[in-house]
Amino acid sequence: MLELAIGIILGGCALGAGAAMIAGIGPGIGEGNAVAKACEAIGRQPECKGDVTTTMLMGCAVAETTGLYALVIAILLIFVAPGRFVDILLNAIK
Amino acid sequence: MALDILYLCLCFCGLIFAIVLKVLFTPQSSDIDISGALVFFTIKLPFSDLPVSETQINSLVVIWSIFWLCRYLTHGISVHAKLKRQIVAEWIVEKTQNLVKSNMGDYFKSFAPFIAAIMGLSAFSSLLTLIGLYPPTSDINTTGGWAILVFFLITYYKFKCGPIHYLKSFGDPVPFLAPLNVISEFATPVSMAFRHYGNVLSGSVISVLVAVALRGLSGLIFGKLPGFLGDFPFLQIGIPAILSVYFDIFSGLLQAFIFAMLTMLYVAGGFPAEDYAARKAKRAARKSAAKHNS
Numbered sequence: 001m002l003e004l005a006i007g008i009i010l011g012g013c014a015l016g017a018g019a020a021m022i023a024g025i026g027p028g029i030g031e032g033n034a035v036a037k038a039c040e041a042i043g044r045q046p047e048c049k050g051d052v053t054t055t056m057l058m059g060c061a062v063a064e065t066t067g068l069y070a071l072v073i074a075i076l077l078i079f080v081a082p083g084r085f086v087d088i089l090l091n092a093i094k
Numbered sequence: 095m096a097l098d099i100l101y102l103c104l105c106f107c108g109l110i111f112a113i114v115l116k117v118l119f120t121p122q123s124s125d126i127d128i129s130g131a132l133v134f135f136t137i138k139l140p141f142s143d144l145p146v147s148e149t150q151i152n153s154l155v156v157i158w159s160i161f162w163l164c165r166y167l168t169h170g171i172s173v174h175a176k177l178k179r180q181i182v183a184e185w186i187v188e189k190t191q192n193l194v195k196s197n198m199g200d201y202f203k204s205f206a207p208f209i210a211a212i213m214g215l216s217a218f219s220s221l222l223t224l225i226g227l228y229p230p231t232s233d234i235n236t237t238g239g240w241a242i243l244v245f246f247l248i249t250y251y252k253f254k255c256g257p258i259h260y261l262k263s264f265g266d267p268v269p270f271l272a273p274l275n276v277i278s279e280f281a282t283p284v285s286m287a288f289r290h291y292g293n294v295l296s297g298s299v300i301s302v303l304v305a306v307a308l309r310g311l312s313g314l315i316f317g318k319l320p321g322f323l324g325d326f327p328f329l330q331i332g333i334p335a336i337l338s339v340y341f342d343i344f345s346g347l348l349q350a351f352i353f354a355m356l357t358m359l360y361v362a363g364g365f366p367a368e369d370y371a372a373r374k375a376k377r378a379a380r381k382s383a384a385k386h387n388s
Contacts, residue, residue: 061293061352065285068292075299 002093009085017077023070030063101166108158112227115151131228149233156218156230186210197355198362205358212240213354220294220346224338231349232294234287241283244357248282251365255373259366286356293349297341305334 038056042049119132131148167183175181190210191203198205219231230236252260264275312329 057348058352058355061289061348062356064293065289068289068296071296072288072292075295079299 005089006086009089010082013077013082013085017074020070020074020077024067027064027067031060034059034063097169098166101162101169105159105162105166108155108162109225109227112152112155112222113225116148116227131233147233148228149230149236152222152227153215153219153230153236156215156222160214160218194358197358199367201365201367202358202362205361209354209358212357213350216240216290216353217347217350220350221342223298223342223346229294229298229346231290231346232298234291237290237353238283238287240290240353241287244286244360245283247357248360248364251361255366255369259369263366282360286353290349290353293345297345301334301337301341304337305330308333 034056038052041052045052115134116132119134133145133147134151135146137144137146164183167179167186171177171180171183175184187206187210190213191206194206194209195203216231219236220229222229252263264272264279266275308329309327312327313325316326316328317324
């Protein structure tokens with residue numbers, strides 16, 4: 001019975017991590033758009049390449065934040081959460 | 095000349111100290127290790143224990159190294175630059191001052207040392223992975239501390255026009271949006287901390303996973319070779335370094351730049367420059383009028 005409970009915990013954590021990473025879609029699309037527009041801008045005005053690149057990197061990093069939240073949650077779910085949850089379960093049984 | 099060598103030695107001996115501590119305290123295991131910072135020892139305090147971990151030691155090592163590096167770059171400088179290191183130091187100072195001036199305006203000119211310090215600390219912390227040390231920035235406590243510092247700076251400059259003006263700024267477009275404004279006020283440091291921490295942590299986690307996968311793959315391919323050759327992970331030589339160029343160098347430096355950039359933008363953006371100028375002009379007018387009357 002205990003094995004089943006621990007198995008459910010591990011499976012739930014893995015599924016949750018996978019589901020959390022769906023959030024990677026958004027930043028991917030957003031950053032792709034940003035880079036595409038930056039390329040267009042550089043093509044139109046090659047002389048302001050430096051400014052455009054700096055601003056684009058800045059915007060990309062800001063847009064990446066939501067993806068990184070998901071990544072942090074996924075990493076926590078895989079590497080930290082199972083141990084914590086199993087500890088909680090064992091304490092509850094005691 | 096002797097001072098040069100002394101300063102550089104002091105700069106590197108911090109790093110060597112950190113490496114020695116890491117080697118002494120790392121438990122022997124061949125598993126993947128994504129357990130966070132090692133705890134060296136715990137200080138017993140009356141209310142709660144204070145664990146002294148790799149994060150704190152490595153941050154102090156970075157601070158120590160940057161301090162002696164700056165001493166090395168700037169000692170014995172003269173009006174007419176003769177030394178190469180003086181030119182490097184002047185280049186750094188000039189670039190930061192230009193960056194701060196173009197992003198924050200003339201009022202915040204004095205922010206240049208702070209911005210340079212936060213950028214250098216963040217960049218060198220992330221670059222510690224190159225010599226195999228734990229980067230302090232992949233711990234939420236470090237970046238969280240910096241973000242709280244930035245939050246206090248933002249609030250301080252918002253308070254420049256007095257508490258009434260500060261409270262009024264929450265009901266900005268329409269008063270009933272005030273709760274959302276309060277939330278967004280606190281979301282700023284949280285997002286800054288998590289952005290930096292998430293980037294550095296994800297880089298190290300992905301590097302470790304790729305290294306482990308390459309070990310498995312080379313065991314699969316070269317496992318049939320006799321003796322010592324069969325156990326040796328050939329694929330782990332050099333290939334993880336390609337990822338390291340992106341995750342450790344590019345991403346670390348970019349995050350340092352972005353943290354400094356966002357600090358500048360938030361501090362300068364929160365400061366009500368026009369209202370402050372109007373208030374100052376009003377005060378000056380009142381003062382001169384009072385003087386005139388007496």
